Amino acid sequence: MGYTHYWIRPALLDQSVFLEVVRDFKHVLPKLEQLGVLLGDELGRGGGPVVWKDRLVFNGRSACGHEDGFQLDTNHFLPAKRTCEGALGCCYETFSFHQDTGELEKDGDRNGRFFHFCKTAYKPYDFAVIVALIIVKHHFGQEVQVRSDGGTAYWADGMRFCQRHLGYGVDFCLDDANQRTKENVKTM
């Protein structure tokens, strides 16, 4: 399943704002675990996610111990549940969000921005990915655009989760894929 989230960002983000993202993600980590969202490092190994002052890097845990077909029961209004299956356990693509992507010397798009993504296969750690992106969006606003294969309905549980534990989230909006076109039209 090619279920993917996308974000578009400058190479370098403000360090103090990034620290707020790190602080909030650290705060929700134990709550994610309580729900059954088990995280590992970039390759899904034990030891947990990499939550440093300049980076947020994680994957679903490969040795998660879930039974094949385990479903995360957070989105009560959708028939499709985030599901753990297969030999990789909860592991799929790495979610990697750095304060400095190391791309400063590169060109990026015409606005000097870079396109990043994470394909989660809608496994349970997908929930941690959308929570991380909701936190990022709250602190960085328009500086980071967030898009997704899943519409707002697929983000609603993450938004409620953030609202409960961080006091924001229900105001989260995915960025429109056509937004840049609209901006360009406006400046023409």
Ligand SMILES: [Zn+2]
């Ligand atoms: Zn699992």
